[in-house]
Amino acid sequence: MKLAGVDYLILAIYFAFVLGIGWRLRKSVATSRDFLTSGRSVPVWITSLAFLAANLGAQEVIGMAASGAKYGIMTAHFYWIGAVPAMLFVGVFMMPFYYGSRARSVPEYLKLRFDEKTRGLNAITFAVMTVFSSGISMYALGLLLQLVLGWSFTASVLLSAAIVLIYTLLGGLTSAIYNEVLQFFLIVLGFAPLSILAVAKAGGWSGIEARLPAVMTHSWKYMSTASQNPMGVELFGMVAGLGFVLSFGYWCTDFLVVQRAMAADSMSAARRTPLIAALPKMMMPFIVIVPGIAALALSHMSVGYALPPKGDSYDYDQALTTLMAQFYPSGMLGVGLTALMASFMSGMAGNVTAFNTVWTYDIYQSYLRKGAPDAHYLMVGRITTIAGTALSVMTAYLAQHYNNIMDLLQLVFGFVNAPLFATFLLGMFWRRATGHGAFTGLLAGTGFAALTHGLTIAENKGGWITPMHQFPSTMAQNFWIAIFAWTSCFLLTILVSMLTKPRPAEELSGLVYGLTKIPKDTGVSWYRRPAPVAVFVIAVLVFLNIWFR
Amino acid sequence: MLDLRTTTGWFFAVLGIILLGLGVFSPGLRASLTEANVNLYCGGVMLAFGAVMLWLARTH
Numbered sequence: 001m002k003l004a005g006v007d008y009l010i011l012a013i014y015f016a017f018v019l020g021i022g023w024r025l026r027k028s029v030a031t032s033r034d035f036l037t038s039g040r041s042v043p044v045w046i047t048s049l050a051f052l053a054a055n056l057g058a059q060e061v062i063g064m065a066a067s068g069a070k071y072g073i074m075t076a077h078f079y080w081i082g083a084v085p086a087m088l089f090v091g092v093f094m095m096p097f098y099y100g101s102r103a104r105s106v107p108e109y110l111k112l113r114f115d116e117k118t119r120g121l122n123a124i125t126f127a128v129m130t131v132f133s134s135g136i137s138m139y140a141l142g143l144l145l146q147l148v149l150g151w152s153f154t155a156s157v158l159l160s161a162a163i164v165l166i167y168t169l170l171g172g173l174t175s176a177i178y179n180e181v182l183q184f185f186l187i188v189l190g191f192a193p194l195s196i197l198a199v200a201k202a203g204g205w206s207g208i209e210a211r212l213p214a215v216m217t218h219s220w221k222y223m224s225t226a227s228q229n230p231m232g233v234e235l236f237g238m239v240a241g242l243g244f245v246l247s248f249g250y251w252c253t254d255f256l257v258v259q260r261a262m263a264a265d266s267m268s269a270a271r272r273t274p275l276i277a278a279l280p281k282m283m284m285p286f287i288v289i290v291p292g293i294a295a296l297a298l299s300h301m302s303v304g305y306a307l308p309p310k311g312d313s314y315d316y317d318q319a320l321t322t323l324m325a326q327f328y329p330s331g332m333l334g335v336g337l338t339a340l341m342a343s344f345m346s347g348m349a350g351n352v353t354a355f356n357t358v359w360t361y362d363i364y365q366s367y368l369r370k371g372a373p374d375a376h377y378l379m380v381g382r383i384t385t386i387a388g389t390a391l392s393v394m395t396a397y398l399a400q401h402y403n404n405i406m407d408l409l410q411l412v413f414g415f416v417n418a419p420l421f422a423t424f425l426l427g428m429f430w431r432r433a434t435g436h437g438a439f440t441g442l443l444a445g446t447g448f449a450a451l452t453h454g455l456t457i458a459e460n461k462g463g464w465i466t467p468m469h470q471f472p473s474t475m476a477q478n479f480w481i482a483i484f485a486w487t488s489c490f491l492l493t494i495l496v497s498m499l500t501k502p503r504p505a506e507e508l509s510g511l512v513y514g515l516t517k518i519p520k521d522t523g524v525s526w527y528r529r530p531a532p533v534a535v536f537v538i539a540v541l542v543f544l545n546i547w548f549r
Numbered sequence: 550m551l552d553l554r555t556t557t558g559w560f561f562a563v564l565g566i567i568l569l570g571l572g573v574f575s576p577g578l579r580a581s582l583t584e585a586n587v588n589l590y591c592g593g594v595m596l597a598f599g600a601v602m603l604w605l606a607r608t609h
Contacts, residue, residue: 024551329578331571331588
């Protein structure tokens with residue numbers, strides 16, 4: 001891929017705008033709350049799009065196109081039975097507790113609801129994980145730009161990290177969120193034309209259907225057994241593992257996304273944030289997955305396009321960039337590449353702003369130095385932002401040299417995350433759940449996840465204790481690990497809670513269902529109330545699933 | 550406080566004008582797999598989006 005002067009000009013204009021937004025917002029930061037939580041002042045349309053964009057990192061965009069080419073439209077399950085139902089749940093049912101509790105972060109909610117050790121466990125694992133995953137995605141970006149454009153790994157990693165660092169330092173979370181909205185629009189306007197052009201070239205959706213095996217263009221039809229589809233997953237594993245445990249675990253408990261909703265200017269806006277975000281989220285498969293499917297169809301035609309080979313298969317990760325090189329002329333090519341940079345930056349800023357809040361409030365203020373004046377925590381927040389970015393850059397370089405350690409860490413984090421949703425579900429909806437129960441449940445869930453991995457094998461992964469069961473794919477293995485982790489955490493939390501002393505009801509006011517006043521949204525027009533918005537989203541969702549069944 | 554609609558509007562207006570300019574003055578710029586004047590159409594859409602954002606910022 002060759003860039004012209006105008007492409008670099010467009011990239012430079014983008015850099016100028018994101019830095020400009022940070023510069024204009026620098027005066028909005030007076031306290032640590034302004035810097036780390038936006039002082040609960042952001043309008044709902046902005047928090048909604050930021051909610052989406054913070055998750056829409058470069059790895060997500062590149063990975064979804066790759067999965068589209070590899071697995072077909074089944075990949076859309078990550079959105080249609082994965083993300084969207086979980087986003088509706090967090091908005092309608094969970095946000096009243098997050099926002100209403102006045103907690104500044106998700107770990108702090110755990111402290112208010114359960115106890116110090118549950119918060120500590122969640123805060124520390126979350127902090128390590130965010131730094132790590134932003135480093136991994138930085139590594140992926142550096143590698144891709146090196147491969148496609150021949151840019152130096154060091155230059156692209158340091159430049160993009162420096163720009164994110166500057167605008168986050170200037171305007172804090174507000175600046176990160178405002179930029180995420182600009183980045184979201186750029187991602188959509190930069191990638192949507194690619195999808196349209198590639199699908200048109202492949203003869204429209206019907207042309208793709210004619211050229212590919214039917215399993216690539218149906219999301220439900222080939223899921224009754226795992227052997228029928230390329231993902232190697234059967235219906236129950238998909239719905240329970242991905243649709244319930246993993247998706248609810250991410251969208252309902254991960255501070256990275258929940259933080260965006262908590263920055264909204266009112267309870268009603270906080271609840272509507274994930275609901276409004278669900279509408280564009282549902283449509284994202286057409287922008288990020290469909291191009292991958294079209295790329296595979298084009299490879300089967302003789303039009304001069306082929307996915308780059310890798311071994312006896314394709315290098316799916318290059319689907320998006322090779323399409324760009326062949327469908328975008330200079331000018332639009334610059335926009336497409338800038339959109340890729342934008343997706344990377346929105347993901348990284350999401351990680352950095354979640355990390356600095358959890359570190360400052362949940363670790364530093366709770367364990368290292370209590371009761372200092374707010375100016376001190378503001379300074380710590382700023383230093384943490386720099387330190388978090390530096391650690392991410394170091395992780396990117398570690399990933400370059402020690403790929404195996406990174407794979408292992410990613411695996412362990414999966415074990416830690418899998419049971420989380422059981423803890424929050426019981427915490428919010430069962431007043432009898434206790435801190436000892438939650439803590440034991442989380443540890444047990446993580447242990448059971450590791451145990452399942454040790455006892456099963458898939459594509460030569462796992463089975464390090466003794467392989468007792470073989471899964472058709474690592475994806476199926478991951479989904480089932482999540483199911484076992486969730487169930488064991490759920491059951492053990494209940495068991496230990498029954499054996500330990502409950503907290504008095506008056507201490508749990510605002511934290512648990514039944515002891516919290518759920519806001520009634522009477523007197524506002526229907527589209528400003530959470531329930532009707534959710535019903536509308538479900539209707540569109542059902543339609544999409546039936547259309548692509 | 551900064552009105553994000555204004556910033557977004559200007560950003561896409563500038564991008565749209567650059568692409569439209571390319572589409573009009575170098576219509577020969579084509580990627581290998583498409584005959585469409587991609588810059589012209591995409592530039593038009595971006596300029597229109599930017600204009601709508603700026604209009605929203607003015608009227609609300």
